[in-house]
Amino acid sequence: MTEPTLDPTVDYPLSLHRQDLLFTPNGKPIAEITMAAVMAGEVAASDLRITPQTLRLQAQIAEKVGRNQLGGNLRRAAEMTAISDERVLQIYNALRPNASTKAELEAIAEELEGQYGAGLLAGLVREAADVYERREILATNE
Amino acid sequence: MADRVLTFADEKPAAPGSRTDEVLIGVSPAFADFFSQTITGMSHADVIRQILAGIEEQEVSARVVRIRHSSDLAVVAHTAAKLSGSGIAIGLLSRGTTMIHQRDLPRLSSLELFPQCPLMTLETYRQVGSNAAQYAKGESPEPVPTLNDQMARPRWQAKAALLHLKETEQIVKGAKPVEVVPQFAQALAN
Amino acid sequence: MTAVTPQPASIPEKRQSERTRVLEERPVNLDGFVQEWPEVGMVAMDSAFDPEPSVRVRDGVIVEMDGRARADFDFLDQFIADHAIDVASTEASMAIPAGEIAAMLVDPRVTRDEVIAVTKGLTPAKLLEVVKTMNIVEIMMGMQKMRARRTPANQAHCTSARDNPLQVACEAAEASLRGFSEVETTLGVVRYAPLVAMALQIGSQVGTGGRLTQCALEEATELELGMRGITAYAETISVYGTESVFVDGDDTPYSKAFLAAAYASRGIKMRFTSGTGSEVQMGNAEGRSMLYLEIRCILVTKGAGVQGLQNGSISCIGVPGAVPAGIRAVAAENLIASAVDLECASGNDQSFSHSPMRRVARLLPQLMPGTDFITSGYSATPNYDNMFAGSNVDAEDFDDFNTIQRDLQIDGGLQHVKEADILAARHRAGKALQAVFRYLELPAISDAEIEAAVYAHGSRELIPRDVLEDLKGAQQVMDRNVTGLDLVKALESTGFSDIAENLLTVLRQRVSGDLLQTSAIMTRELQPLSAVNDRNDYAGPGTGYRPSGARWEEMKRLRHVTSAENPEVEVD
Numbered sequence: 001m002t003e004p005t006l007d008p009t010v011d012y013p014l015s016l017h018r019q020d021l022l023f024t025p026n027g028k029p030i031a032e033i034t035m036a037a038v039m040a041g042e043v044a045a046s047d048l049r050i051t052p053q054t055l056r057l058q059a060q061i062a063e064k065v066g067r068n069q070l071g072g073n074l075r076r077a078a079e080m081t082a083i084s085d086e087r088v089l090q091i092y093n094a095l096r097p098n099a100s101t102k103a104e105l106e107a108i109a110e111e112l113e114g115q116y117g118a119g120l121l122a123g124l125v126r127e128a129a130d131v132y133e134r135r136e137i138l139a140t141n142e
Numbered sequence: 143m144a145d146r147v148l149t150f151a152d153e154k155p156a157a158p159g160s161r162t163d164e165v166l167i168g169v170s171p172a173f174a175d176f177f178s179q180t181i182t183g184m185s186h187a188d189v190i191r192q193i194l195a196g197i198e199e200q201e202v203s204a205r206v207v208r209i210r211h212s213s214d215l216a217v218v219a220h221t222a223a224k225l226s227g228s229g230i231a232i233g234l235l236s237r238g239t240t241m242i243h244q245r246d247l248p249r250l251s252s253l254e255l256f257p258q259c260p261l262m263t264l265e266t267y268r269q270v271g272s273n274a275a276q277y278a279k280g281e282s283p284e285p286v287p288t289l290n291d292q293m294a295r296p297r298w299q300a301k302a303a304l305l306h307l308k309e310t311e312q313i314v315k316g317a318k319p320v321e322v323v324p325q326f327a328q329a330l331a332n
Numbered sequence: 333m334t335a336v337t338p339q340p341a342s343i344p345e346k347r348q349s350e351r352t353r354v355l356e357e358r359p360v361n362l363d364g365f366v367q368e369w370p371e372v373g374m375v376a377m378d379s380a381f382d383p384e385p386s387v388r389v390r391d392g393v394i395v396e397m398d399g400r401a402r403a404d405f406d407f408l409d410q411f412i413a414d415h416a417i418d419v420a421s422t423e424a425s426m427a428i429p430a431g432e433i434a435a436m437l438v439d440p441r442v443t444r445d446e447v448i449a450v451t452k453g454l455t456p457a458k459l460l461e462v463v464k465t466m467n468i469v470e471i472m473m474g475m476q477k478m479r480a481r482r483t484p485a486n487q488a489h490c491t492s493a494r495d496n497p498l499q500v501a502c503e504a505a506e507a508s509l510r511g512f513s514e515v516e517t518t519l520g521v522v523r524y525a526p527l528v529a530m531a532l533q534i535g536s537q538v539g540t541g542g543r544l545t546q547c548a549l550e551e552a553t554e555l556e557l558g559m560r561g562i563t564a565y566a567e568t569i570s571v572y573g574t575e576s577v578f579v580d581g582d583d584t585p586y587s588k589a590f591l592a593a594a595y596a597s598r599g600i601k602m603r604f605t606s607g608t609g610s611e612v613q614m615g616n617a618e619g620r621s622m623l624y625l626e627i628r629c630i631l632v633t634k635g636a637g638v639q640g641l642q643n644g645s646i647s648c649i650g651v652p653g654a655v656p657a658g659i660r661a662v663a664a665e666n667l668i669a670s671a672v673d674l675e676c677a678s679g680n681d682q683s684f685s686h687s688p689m690r691r692v693a694r695l696l697p698q699l700m701p702g703t704d705f706i707t708s709g710y711s712a713t714p715n716y717d718n719m720f721a722g723s724n725v726d727a728e729d730f731d732d733f734n735t736i737q738r739d740l741q742i743d744g745g746l747q748h749v750k751e752a753d754i755l756a757a758r759h760r761a762g763k764a765l766q767a768v769f770r771y772l773e774l775p776a777i778s779d780a781e782i783e784a785a786v787y788a789h790g791s792r793e794l795i796p797r798d799v800l801e802d803l804k805g806a807q808q809v810m811d812r813n814v815t816g817l818d819l820v821k822a823l824e825s826t827g828f829s830d831i832a833e834n835l836l837t838v839l840r841q842r843v844s845g846d847l848l849q850t851s852a853i854m855t856r857e858l859q860p861l862s863a864v865n866d867r868n869d870y871a872g873p874g875t876g877y878r879p880s881g882a883r884w885e886e887m888k889r890l891r892h893v894t895s896a897e898n899p900e901v902e903v904d
Contacts, residue, residue, distance in 0.1 A: 008865075012849070014844045014845070014846055015846050033836070033840050033843065035820075038821060038836065039821065039824055039825075045560075045561065045817045047843070048561055048599075048816065048839045048840065048843065049842060050842055050844075051843075054843070054845050055596065055845060055848075058845040058846075058849065061849065061864060062849060062850075065864055066448065067639075067850065069415065069634055070639055070850065072637045073589070073592055073637025074596055074848065076589075077597040085598075088555075088594050089555065089556070092551075093552065095584070095590050096582050096584070097578075097583070097584055124586060128587070131407050131586065132407075132584070135575065137584070214580045214614075217580070249582055250550045250581075250582055251550045254521070282803070284799060285520070285521045285799070290717075292718060292723070295682060295721060296653065296686055297362055297363065297650075297686070298364060299364060299648070299653075299654070300364040300365070300374075300651055302613070303374070303651050306613065306615045307372055307612070309615070
């Protein structure tokens with residue numbers, strides 16, 4: 001299914017105007033996140049998260065109002081929805097100064113691409129690896 | 143009574159501690175060296191004496207290490223914590239800023255933080271020593287009540303910045319921590 | 333003409349004038365002022381050591397920026413060159429004289445979009461050059477047009493010197509009623525965070541729902557709380573203007589960009605934080621001026637694709653505040669953030685001066701033109717309870733702030749609220765928190781504690797809690813994986829349906845991502861309002877946002893207003 005084309009002046013906020021497009025990661029339509037459903041145990045904490053599709057819709061809106069970098073961030077975020085909380089925090093910590101060797105960062109980039117299809121995030125990690133090498137903030141092998 | 147003067151002697155490479163009932167005190171590059179007092183004029187000698195007294199009261203032993211490669215409080219404290227047999231250390235900057243750190247915590251976290259150096263008192267330093275020692279023993283002391291003076295920033299921040307710049311100038315890049323022994327001598331009378 | 337009294341020879345000191353003695357005792361003379369020292373960066377914006385603006389593009393890549401060749405870029409330069417600056421337009425925009433760009437900012441007839449078309453191609457040194465041509469009034473004129481969201485809003489700090497969660501819940505409820513769109517908390521003891529963050533979340537949904545909450549902590553811990561839905565957004569994700577200081581802060585623009593995407597991937601709103609003075613305060617300004625380094629932070633934020641920035645010196649305000657033109661530089665940094673199309677939460681959140689006059693003067697360049705958040709932390713408690721070490725404005729300034737709004741017809745996001753309504757909201761928040769704690773088997777909150785908290789001004793009037801028991805409870809919250817959804821269920825189960833519904837609405841926004849757009853908040857009707865559906869259309873007199881209608885009527889109310897109909901009584 002192709003991504004619908006949005007008009008920021010008409011479709012935003014999506015939660016008001018385009019509920020038809022909004023689903024939880026478990027496939028529930030946003031309109032079904034009601035108090036009754038919560039109390040009946042039909043809503044999980046994992047329902048209160050955003051899907052990659054929705055992130056790309058918001059990226060589209062951002063780009064259409066001229067915010068390309070914000071769109072880029074949201075597209076990277078779309079890739080990251082596939083990664084567990086724990087792994088996200090681990091990769092973040094690995095990107096901090098003097099935390100990883102170049103090989104370790106390359107391995108993360110490969111994992112992002114291969115396991116998660118996260119080409120944009122892999123690109124960010126590879127870029128970081130190169131800059132860290134040049135600026136000498138990679139971990140030394142101790 | 144003449145003021146006491148603090149010097150650190152008998153430098154040797156700092157080794158990781160083997161006993162779990164110890165607290166390490168990590169001091170910054172210019173502590174009791176280029177500087178001899180905190181931002182409010184409290185002598186470094188008195189500060190160290192109070193901390194040691196607090197640790198001793200809990201029947202825990204103490205070692206002092208000089209950190210020369212950084213003037214960042216979290217780095218000073220965390221480096222010392224990683225050397226400490228109990229994993230607990232106190233970090234001290236020349237101007238008086240203090241924290242109690244633990245080796246398994248993220249560097250920018252802490253067990254207790256005292257960010258407003260102008261508010262530190264001798265009594266507070268003693269309590270910091272005492273609490274650190276209790277953490278070392280595996281106890282859970284009530285945190286030292288947080289000091290908060292909202293006018294500390296307008297009054298002291300720029301001076302603190304200048305003091306920090308001076309301390310940062312004393313950094314020796316790549317220097318390894320050294321263990322030191324505090325020596326208290328009477329100052330020469332005026 | 334009085335005769336001169338001969339000085340007796342025995343008095344060794346020079347006689348001081350009585351006027352001097354009075355002036356010496358003025359609060360302003362307790363503030364810290366230092367001489368400029370440009371070599372180490374102790375200068376606001378006027379430094380001979382800042383680079384000259386330049387840019388060179390080859391094959392779609394910036395190969396030189398502000399006098400530095402690509403091979404010599406530090407990681408900030410590289411990130412900015414590769415992600416922040418629009419490569420297609422940069423050479424053309426950089427060729428426009430700085431004064432001309434400044435005139436575009438000031439001139440109401442040049443639209444916001446037209447300005448951004450130019451600013452998106454500017455380097456840090458060029459942006460600095462532009463604002464150096466602007467005086468404070470011109471900076472304010474620029475701010476009026478360039479803020480992203482049309483309607484200004486405000487943010488409060490809700491903290492307790494004792495990290496008392498009950499107090500925080502009550503303060504959040506009152507702050508919500510008073511008009512704050514966002515509320516922020518932090519801790520003296522980090523381990524208390526789960527309980528305090530929960531209290532903030534619950535209290536903020538009492539009265540007026542839709543308020544967004546954050547808890548300022550170390551990066552990874554803050555993300556974890558956000559992921560659980562115990563907070564709604566994050567702000568204290570810091571970026572720094574020199575590579576050395578950034579590394580001391582244990583991050584890089586790349587790690588921060590990754591973290592930014594992480595928040596968005598969970599549907600959580602966030603912004604970065606930076607501010608003039610941080611680099612010199614941390615001992616490594618690399619000889620650059622405060623504002624030059626701050627502009628690098630602004631562009632890192634832009635490059636990371638983060639929607640907004642908290643700046644205006646923030647916790648370092650004592651540093652620009654100590655040097656000449658420091659507060660002008662602070663206003664300029666807010667303007668530049670807005671001018672590159674970022675949301676701006678514009679400081680005023682840190683105690684800046686002993687002088688009431690100086691505190692107001694520092695506030696006006698944001699309050700008068702309006703920003704996305706006039707303050708990024710108005711202390712909703714008296715300053716002694718402010719765990720950010722004091723704010724520029726606190727609870728004791730509420731009536732003054734509301735009066736200044738009314739005097740000048742400027743909207744700082746707040747309104748006066750009657751005591752009865754405040755007490756009711758504080759009470760409701762206390763009862764709700766008590767119920768949730770009981771439901772989750774956390775240490776009990778007594779009715780006596782609630783009574784004390786409802787009527788309290790600050791933590792001095794509270795009944796102290798058993799901190800160690802609370803800390804155990806806080807650990808429980810983390811171990812048992814308590815989430816925002818659990819809070820919704822707890823509130824609904826214990827009879828606080830309206831609060832539960834408000835909280836669910838806020839959490840549900842994560843599914844839509846509407847709050848991820850620039851300058852997003854929720855209205856009193858719990859609908860997303862952002863720079864997308866509330867575009868700043870300021871274009872001169874009679875245009876743009878002006879408080880009017882029902883809002884203006886609301887702003888006219890103060891604690892004591894004499895009735896016109898019957899001058900012997902006050903308006904209710």
